[in-house]
Amino acid sequence: MNGAPNPSFDPRIASWLEDDPATAPAQVLETVIASIPSIPQRRAALRVPWSVSRMYTFARALVGVAVVAIVAGGLILASLRSPATVGGPSVTPSPPAGPSSATTATYSPGPLDGTWSATFSGTEAGFKSGAIDPRGVGTWKLVFGPSPQGSAFVPSVITLHPGTQLAAGSAALIEYLPGGVVQVAADPGVGGCSTPGTYHYVLTGTTVVLTLTGSGDSCLGRAAVMTAHPWIKTIP
Amino acid sequence: MDRAAAGDRDAFSALAAATVDRCYALAYRILRDPYRAQDATQQALIGAWQDLPTLRDLDRFDAWLYRLVVNACYIEIRSDRRRAARVRVLTLDADRSADPATGVADRDALDHAFRSLTPEQRAVVVSHHYLGYPLTEIAENLGIPVGTARSRLHYAVRQLRAVLDSDARNVATSQEQSA
Numbered sequence: 001m002n003g004a005p006n007p008s009f010d011p012r013i014a015s016w017l018e019d020d021p022a023t024a025p026a027q028v029l030e031t032v033i034a035s036i037p038s039i040p041q042r043r044a045a046l047r048v049p050w051s052v053s054r055m056y057t058f059a060r061a062l063v064g065v066a067v068v069a070i071v072a073g074g075l076i077l078a079s080l081r082s083p084a085t086v087g088g089p090s091v092t093p094s095p096p097a098g099p100s101s102a103t104t105a106t107y108s109p110g111p112l113d114g115t116w117s118a119t120f121s122g123t124e125a126g127f128k129s130g131a132i133d134p135r136g137v138g139t140w141k142l143v144f145g146p147s148p149q150g151s152a153f154v155p156s157v158i159t160l161h162p163g164t165q166l167a168a169g170s171a172a173l174i175e176y177l178p179g180g181v182v183q184v185a186a187d188p189g190v191g192g193c194s195t196p197g198t199y200h201y202v203l204t205g206t207t208v209v210l211t212l213t214g215s216g217d218s219c220l221g222r223a224a225v226m227t228a229h230p231w232i233k234t235i236p
Numbered sequence: 237m238d239r240a241a242a243g244d245r246d247a248f249s250a251l252a253a254a255t256v257d258r259c260y261a262l263a264y265r266i267l268r269d270p271y272r273a274q275d276a277t278q279q280a281l282i283g284a285w286q287d288l289p290t291l292r293d294l295d296r297f298d299a300w301l302y303r304l305v306v307n308a309c310y311i312e313i314r315s316d317r318r319r320a321a322r323v324r325v326l327t328l329d330a331d332r333s334a335d336p337a338t339g340v341a342d343r344d345a346l347d348h349a350f351r352s353l354t355p356e357q358r359a360v361v362v363s364h365h366y367l368g369y370p371l372t373e374i375a376e377n378l379g380i381p382v383g384t385a386r387s388r389l390h391y392a393v394r395q396l397r398a399v400l401d402s403d404a405r406n407v408a409t410s411q412e413q414s415a
Contacts, residue, residue, distance in 0.1 A: 009393065009396075009397060010365065010393075012342075012346070013346070013361065013365045013393075013396070014365045014366065016342075016343060016346045017265050017362060017365055017366040018366065019343070020261070020264055020265050021260075021261070021264060021270070022257060022260075022261040023257050023260070023261075024256045024257050024259070024260030024261075024274070024277060025260075025270075025274060027274075028256055028260060028274050028277050028278055029252060029253055029256045031278055032252050032256070032278055032281045032282060032285075033249045033252065035278075035282060036245050036248060036249070036282075036285055037245060039282060039285060039286060040286075041243055041285065041286055041287075041288065041289050042286055042287055042289060042290055043289055043290075119274065121270075121271060204311075205279060205282060205283060205286070206286060208282060208286075209279060209282070211315060213315075228271075229271070229275055230275055230279065230315075232278060232279075232282065
């Protein structure tokens with residue numbers, strides 16, 4: 001084993017790789033530029049604010065004591081409110097209220113709230129048996145947030161796409177289930193899905209990239225749209 | 237680049253415009269899929285925007301971005317294995333069929349063989365044979381020992397040849413049986 005060049009085979013690999021495309025489709029850059037305003041940059045290091053750095057030692061000590069007191073008070077309160085949690089808090093995040101709690105007075109923001117974008121070529125599964133469907137070409141959006149229909153306190157997802165009604169419903173109520181699962185309700189609208197669908201959701205890239213997976217949706221068109229691409233958050 | 241690192245969105249947009257083709261070309265060659273290459277390119281550039289202020293040596297931007305793209309490709313390959321099967325229509329490129337040096341059959345055979353490689357092997361093969369990086373630079377950019385880069389390249393090329401030979405034998409056998 002030496003990794004030495006192979007005079008007969010290496011040029012063949014190089015030639016083959018050279019023939020592949022070298023230019024990105026325009027929508028790649030467009031999506032990146034559109035998403036940047038909603039994505040904060042990470043700072044290299046936490047800097048001490050000017051006002052704090054000039055504080056006297058005694059004042060800084062007071063601030064430190066106050067912080068410790070607040071944290072300790074919070075921990076005591078938390079332990080008093082959850083006496084059954086012996087062994088530490090649960091690692092399962094509690095999902096926000098779903099459609100079943102429609103009478104709740106205030107809207108509980110969900111982990112997916114915001115606008116997410118993905119660029120489709122129109123040839124993904126479910127689009128007219130794999131043929132290119134011009135109605136599906138372009139940038140699709142998923143908008144998670146308060147329901148635009150009925151109660152404004154119920155979380156929902158709207159699928160916005162460049163063409164007419166195609167594969168996914170125009171709007172649907174959602175419910176966050178334990179274990180990182182979101183359930184999309186049936187969409188009674190014309191061309192909508194008649195059954196609910198469930199998806200696992202994973203947020204990466206400091207929660208600006210959403211990946212939906214899973215086969216818990218019998219509405220194949222909706223499933224194709226939801227799972228074909230990672231979704232990039234473009235509006236928080 | 238300094239302005240982009242300081243949060244100037246217009247400066248970063250210009251930087252992204254100048255590098256997006258290179259990112260896509262690299263991602264396409266590793267992933268062998270235009271749609272996944274688009275996704276990986278977007279994720280790498282968004283990651284670059286997020287983390288640019290943490291890059292200490294801006295002169296290393298190209299190598300750093302290269303690593304972001306390769307890592308995005310790894311994520312794409314692994315996430316795609318978990319995803320439901322997708323159906324995609326492959327379009328035939330007329331120019332390829334007219335290429336006298338590398339025919340369609342040869343390209344398809346290489347494509348099939350390449351897909352048998354691990355993501356890590358693919359990255360080293362593309363870096364060496366397409367970008368022209370020496371093994372020392374590949375190792376430095378990917379953060380691996382030179383010996384590991386050399387080993388990956390060696391076994392990748394051996395695997396490519398093995399799959400190509402196997403495919404050729406299968407074709408010969410089926411032709412003999414049909415004759």
